Amino acid sequence: MVNGYSPSSDSASSSSSPASSTASMNAESLLNALWSLSPKVMVVTEQDSNHNGSTLMERLLEALYSYAALFDCLESTVSRTSLERLKVEKMLFGE
Incomplete structure (x- = not known):
């Protein structure tokens, strides 16, 4: 296990809905693909800031902190x- 994640073939979703199961399998596939790259550093950002x-003022400060x-x-x-x-700036900001 590295950084809280270890790929596992026996991991299962706790949800029983097909949509959740598919999303879980997609997430598992993505994490396994990332794991196989053996990255030294991985940065994860969440665009859904508050x-x-x-x-x-609260909205402006939250946007400022996020960006x-x-x-x-x-x-x-x-x-x-x-x-x-x-390339990253073009993808994120369209510039």
Whole structure:
């Protein structure tokens, strides 16, 4: 087990619905594919940040924190002129 995940052929979904089972199998396939790459570092971000605060200031701060984390990650790992960074920015921001 590394970083809380170890691929397992006997893992099963606790849900009995076919949709949950399919989603679980897709997630398991994705995790197994990632595991097979033997990454040194893996960064996971969640785009569904809490941008639904009750005030404008809360929503702006949550958006700022979310995007600041993403930009900090890019800035600390990839140079600004890197082709890989340009591809990531195009995918995420459409630029």
